[in-house]
Amino acid sequence: MATPLVAVEHRTEPQDERTALTKEAFQRDFFNNLFYILGKFPTLATKNDYYQALAFVVRDRMLQRWISTAAAYTKQGSRTVAYFSAEFLMGPHLGNNLVNLGIHDEVRKAVTELGLDFNELLLEEDEPGLGNGGLGRLAACFIESLATLQIPSLGYGIRYEFGIFHQEIVDGWQTERTDKWLRFGNPWEIPRPEWAVHVKLGGYTEPYRDEFYRHRVRWVPDRLVAAVPYDTPILGYHTNTANTLRLWKAEAPESFDFAVFNRGDYYGAVMQKVSSENLSKVLYPNDEQLQGKELRLSQQYFFVSASLQDMFRILKIQKIPVERFHEKFAAQLNDTHPAIAVAELMRLLIDENVVPWEQAWDITRRTFAYTNHTLLPEALECWPLPLFAKLLPRHLEIIFEINARFLDEVRIRFYGDEERIARMSLIDERGERYVRMAHLACVGSHAINGVAELHSELLKQDVLRDFYELWPTRFGNKTNGVTPRRWMALSNPRLTKLVSSHIGDEWITDLSQLRRLEPLAEDAGFRQQWLDVKRACKCDFAAVALKKTGITIDPDSLFDVQVKRIHEYKRQHLNILHVVALYHRLRSNPNVDITPRTFIFGGKAAPGYHIAKLIIKLITSVGDVVNRDPAVRDRLKVVFLPNFNVKNGQRIYPAADLSEQVSTAGKEASGTGNMKFSMNGALTIGTMDGANIEIREEVGAENFFLFGLTTPEVGALKASGYNPANYLDGELKEVVELIRSGFFSRGDAELFRPLIDGLVHHDPYLVFADFDSYSKAQQQVSAAYQDRDHWARMSILNSARSGKFSSDRTIREYCDDIWKAPAVPIRLLTQEDVKV
Ligand code: 4GP
Incomplete structure (x- = not known):
């Protein structure tokens, strides 16, 4: 047998x-x-x-x-969640x-x-790296949790031919290589050309009367692009549910080429094909100045239009009338990238399905909900009006009409408050005119949320305050989560085995059960097993680090890890300044007793973000000096692991002792890496920012290394006229002087000047203001690590109390509060069953 x-x-x-x-x-x-x-x-x-x-x-x-x-x-005809996202960072x-x-x-x-x-x-x-970082990886965790919870859902996005660039470190600098992830084919996807749709672009609109003498508007585009769906099954954990991730590829519509061919313009036709295919060619890195990038707006409209047309097709198959669109679908806008969906659904309802405006608007608002992922003002998308008019003339008309009706509502509520009306308008009219995508998303949604408690509060008080005052009940919070299947069961099999051998394996789908580990923190045998697992993961990672960087690291040293996109607000420079401080102490007194540490960095900088790239160069340069200095005697090591992605993340999180979550308070919307670390037993050194606050609340203040200014303190310091130079004394001064002197750049005193001068004269993210507090917290970390037994206790409690940060919990909240989508259990069919 x-x-x-x-x-x-x-x-x-x-x-x-x-x-x-x-x-x-x-x-x-x-x-x-x-x-x-x-x-x-x-x-x-x-x-x-x-x-x-x-x-x-x-x-x-x-x-x-x-x-x-x-x-x-x-x-x-199940109610279905449609998750609209320009990014899905799926990982292998x-x-x-x-x-x-x-x-x-x-x-x-x-x-x-x-x-x-x-x-x-x-x-x-x-790996399909079809996302930049946080928001794209969140989308991936969400669709996995949706499948595990057996919620009917579709992920809609773009099948970029080139995902996030591949990072290499050459002479200490980041260099970018295109990500040819499709080179050997992709066994997980099935193309569905039979469900391709056409997406229109450009041209003009004209009024006409239809056969019933009704006033209608016709959009006469000057370009058509075919959107071809590629479907990937998304399995739930130990369920029969396999939902679909549907990503659109842009192609030239054959019928359209024909006209050109007939005129004998072979090359023209081919060029048209090439330019159509460009739409899904490449993922834009974030933090890049995107305003005015026509291709980016085209991409957004391309996938949104294709997805909504696909949803109409599904309605038709299931014989559901278009008036019940919002009963069939709950659509989530993952940030503003898909916000054009509000205008597109209106267009499809009004122009193509002849639904009256009021009813169409009601359907639209009941369909959409919007999640904001960042408070950084530069990331709030605005499109110049002329560009919008050129690409999406019909949508601009619709947006004007939505705006006129919306501003009437504001006027009635806030009579005479013209300033407020100007602030809230969908069109920014101060100078050059822009369409404000966040406003469009708010107006067109019945629910608006941030991704951690603090972030959701700040949205209400600050960025979206006017909208909150108008519609307070639409606002809510959904603290992010990550899937324990990928981030524990798959990436940390040793820990999974240890945990399951003590509390069974139900925690994999009910992470709150990890609480049952708490009593084991008092069990010396268990603590030893816990430390053994951690050590084994660290050895694995040491092998990876050696292979990828040539640097040997000691698995018994404290692994202090910061992996995430490189950005000034995330303050990798605060971390490296501290490394330099430790180094400086060691050099001043080679026999000083310090806790041996390995500082591990990883993350990509947007290709056009010069300061972020310079931060990478500083990290690698400090590493070059520190790692080779015999006076250090291997007590400090600095590793920059190239090309941080999902695959590498899976090896890093299990190996970390300390998780660096050091953003300026009020800047990190949530963070999700912080959750992956904590689940895998790393302790956090962090500010009162994003989800750090909730992690600390869960794991207990005594198991978390807190430092830094709070959000109100940051605000007050800035309001009082922050002068970073005031903080430049003592150790910080010596550190800055050492870098400035060219010590880490072979005597080149110019290399790091833009970074250092920026800090000394501006320091918009308050690195200097927080340095002292950070440095003290790091001393507590070093002391705590000396007591391995106590450290093990804290590590176990971090993991045991991380249950809240499962994306299953987050998705349940979205389902209950926003999507109202119940589970649909699946019975497995055989081929025989489907034949009939
Ligand atoms: C990120 C936020 O920066 C991060 O705090 C959050 O955890 C994540 O979204 C998921 O909500 N934002 C982005 C972005 O990735 O592109 O704005």
Whole structure:
């Protein structure tokens, strides 16, 4: 009899030839795929071929779930969450799908038995890096939680041909390489050209009367682009649900080329094809000056229009009238990038479905909800009116009409307050005119939220204050979360095993159960096991660091980690100034007793953000000196791990002792890395910012290293006229002088001048003001790490109390408060079932 791959009871569902979970079926299919899909045999097969053969084995076993899910939703016309996001930073699929299918360990064994290195095959997957960082990774955690909670949902976004750039460090500087993630093909996606739609761009509008003599408006575009959906199944953990991530690829519509071909303009036609394809060519890095980038607005409109048209198609199949659009769909706007959806849904309802304005507006508002992800004013999207008019002439008319009606409402509530009206208008009229996308998103949504308690409060008090005063009940908070499947079960199997052996494995879908670890913090044996797991993860990471940077690090030193996008508000420079301070102390007194530390940095800087790139150069330069200085005797090491992405994150979070969350208070909307660290037992050194506040509340002030000014203190200091030079004395002064002198730049006193002068004269993020407090908190960290037993206790409690930060909790709140979307359990169907 064939050996079953999986022993767990929940897999009693029907299986056929291609879904069987026995080792024999699996190994047979693996070689079948190598032969029949990849056209290879072992002598010629590359590691990537083997990875793909494995991926297809797994995909076959997902398709049954995918089809069963689609069949159930179609039959029941289920209420569906449509998550609109310009970014989905998915990370590699294979490992996660194995975990969620519940066959990870068994497949590893089966692969190993074939004489292949399972981990190497996993590493072969080019990760889909279709996002910049926080907001894109959040979208990925959310769609995984939606599937695990069995909520019908669709993720809508863009299938960028090139995702976030690949970062290399050359001579200490960041350099960018294009991310050719599709180079070897993508086994996880299925194109659906039969569901392609056309997206219009440019041109003009004209009024006309239809056959019933009704006033209508026709949009005559000057360009058409075909949007082709590529679908990826998103599996829930140990459920039969497999939802869909639908990403749009831009292509030239064939019918459109024809006209040009007929005129004999072959090259013109080809160029048109190229320019259409440009729309989904590349992900824009954030922090880049995007205002006025026509291609970016086109991208946003492209995926939003395609998605909404797709939703109308679904309504039609399910025979649901368009007037019930908002009953079928709850659409979430992930930041303002998809905010044009408000105008596009209005257009589709009014122009294409002849729904009267009032009713269309009611449907639109009930459909959308908007999440804000940043308070940084430079990130609030505004589009110059002329550009908008050129690209989306019909939408501009609709926005004007929405605005006129909206401002009437404001006028009635706040009679005579013309300043308020100017502030709230969808059009910024101070100087050059702009469309304010955040305002469009607010006006067109029934719910508006921030991503951590502090952030949601600041939205109400500051950035969106006028809107809050008008519609207080629309505002709410949804503190972010991350999926424990990827960020614990997959990335930290040792910890998962240890935890499950004590409290069972229900915590994987109910993270609050980690609380049951609390009593074990008092158990010396458990603490030792906990430290052993951490040490093993640190050894793994040390091997990665050596391979990628050539730097040897000591797994017994304190791993002090800051990984995230490089940005002044996140203050990697505060961290490196502290490193220099420690180094300076060691040099002044080589025998000083310090806790050996390894400082690990990782993160990308937007290619056009010069100061951020200079911060990377400073980190690598300090590392070059410190790591080689014999006086240091390996007690300090600085590593900049190139190309921080999901794959690398999975190896870093489990290995961290200390998590650096040091943004200026009031600037980090939430943070999600902070949650991944804490779950995996790292302690946080952090400011009262974003979700740090809630993490500290959960884990207890005694298990968190707090420092720095609070948001009101930051405001007060700035209001009183902050002068960073006032803080430039003592150790900070020596540190700054050392950098300024060229000590870390081979005598080049100019290299870091822009960074240092910026700090000394402006310091908009209050690095100097917080330095002393940070440095003291770091001394507490060093002292605490000396008492390993106590550290282990704190580490266990961090993990045990991180339950709130599961994205399952966040998604439940969105479902209950905003989406009103119930779970739909899926019964697995066989091919026979679907035939009938
Ligand atoms: C990020 C925020 O900076 C981060 O604090 C938050 O945790 C994350 O969104 C998810 O909500 N913002 C972005 C962005 O990624 O592009 O604005």
